[in-house]
Each structure stands twice: as structure tokens, then as C-alpha cells.
Amino acid sequence: MRKFPLPQAVLLGLVAAVLVAATWPLWKGLRASREGGEPQAPEPAPGPLAGLVIVVDPGHGGWDPGAVVAGVKEKDLTLQVAHVLKEILEARGARVVLTRTDDTHYSRTVREDLRQRVALVGEHQADLFLSLHANQDRCHCWGAQTFYQKGGSAEGKALAISIQNRLRERTDTTRYALPGDYFVLRTTEVPAVIVEMGFLSNAAERGRMQQPEYQRTIAEAIADGVVDYREYISRHPGTAPENPADPGEASPRS
Numbered sequence: 001m002r003k004f005p006l007p008q009a010v011l012l013g014l015v016a017a018v019l020v021a022a023t024w025p026l027w028k029g030l031r032a033s034r035e036g037g038e039p040q041a042p043e044p045a046p047g048p049l050a051g052l053v054i055v056v057d058p059g060h061g062g063w064d065p066g067a068v069v070a071g072v073k074e075k076d077l078t079l080q081v082a083h084v085l086k087e088i089l090e091a092r093g094a095r096v097v098l099t100r101t102d103d104t105h106y107s108r109t110v111r112e113d114l115r116q117r118v119a120l121v122g123e124h125q126a127d128l129f130l131s132l133h134a135n136q137d138r139c140h141c142w143g144a145q146t147f148y149q150k151g152g153s154a155e156g157k158a159l160a161i162s163i164q165n166r167l168r169e170r171t172d173t174t175r176y177a178l179p180g181d182y183f184v185l186r187t188t189e190v191p192a193v194i195v196e197m198g199f200l201s202n203a204a205e206r207g208r209m210q211q212p213e214y215q216r217t218i219a220e221a222i223a224d225g226v227v228d229y230r231e232y233i234s235r236h237p238g239t240a241p242e243n244p245a246d247p248g249e250a251s252p253r254s
């Protein structure tokens, strides 16, 4: 029988073809990764607040307790609600930066302390600033209330009214969002509000504000308000809604 030895080049070619065929999945992967370029950043969490960066500021802290009534400190309540609010906002897709995560302060002077909290907005290129507080007064007052900067942006007012509407829906407050002149609102370059979560001077409200369930209700109302705000501003950029019509004198409670 006559032999027909294959030329060396053809033999080498065959070996190469077999090798390529055997390792094809690897080649495909290499090509895909070249086409993909740099590794992709993780997908933003889905949800109505995806893409938003929000600075949440638990008011006071460290040497500054804020209002103190019957041993209950404003700085503790604001921190507790801030942690819950962070969790809820993140579940809806936002990235949240807390100005403090424990019982600390930035400075011994109030002004410098506030200045450093506001500076986090620029550092993190945040879109919104939410500052949490609790009220104290000699009146028999109660009810959560949101403030925006007097003479400030329409967006700030829209944010405050959106949050206040949800607080009115979810809690017993009959208050409206109001303009005020506050350092953290005046000096923040993005829409900013102060949420006074209730009156520590009101015994019943002081009791509620210490309950985790009520703290979550407040936080959910604020988060719902932020979602409403985003939707409103996307449809009506540069404008703000008005407070709902006053239904009349609220019956006083204490």
C-alpha cells in the first residue's frame, strides 16, 4: 500500500485548527472582554430614587444635644430616624450619605459644625440635603413640620411641600411646609429642607417619637415625599406646588 505522507505545513495547520476548536470558548471570552473595555461599574440599584445622592443630616450630636426634655435628647432621636431613613432611601435606589453615624460633632462651634455638614453635599456631589430635627416650645404644640429656605429655589420649596404632604397623610400633623431662614438651608446649593419631626415639649409626641414604629413612619413619609418630589420636578421643572388649601382651624391638642 502506497503511503501519502502529509506535508509538514498541512499537519501543523491541522494541529492548530484542533487546538483553536478545543479552546474556542476561551478565545470568545478574550474577544468579548476586549470589546467590553474597562470593567463595568455596578448597576445602580433599581427604584424610583435610582441615581440620586442624598445627604441625610441627623441634627446636633456630640457636645450639642439639641433640645432636651425629660431626659430625651433631640440628637438621639434624629440619629435613630436618620439610620432608618437611610435604609429606606437606599432600598428605593438612592445613595445616602449620613453627616454622622454616631454621637459625634465636627466642631466645638455650631457654625463650623453646620458648615462641615453642608460641605458633604459638594464632596459627594449630592442632589438633596435633608436635615432632621425635633422641636421644643412653650406652646401646647405638636406635629411634624418641614421648612425650606425663604427666597430659595423652587425645588427646595417643592421638596418641603412634597415631604409635608406625606407627613400630613401618615401622622397627625396639621402643619404646612413653611419658609424660614436657616444656615444649612441658605448655604446648601442643592434643594434642602429641615424636617422638625415633632415637639419634644409635648409629652404625647415625645413618647411617640421614641418608638421605633413611629420613627419608621416618619422616615417612610419623608422617603415617600422625596419620591413625590422627584416625580413632580420631572414634570414641572423649576416650579413648586402650593400647600394644600387650609381645611380650617385645627382643633388644639396637647
Ligand SMILES: [Zn+2]
Pocket (backbone or CB within 6 Å): 059, 060, 066, 067, 074, 132, 133, 134
Ligand atoms: Zn435641632
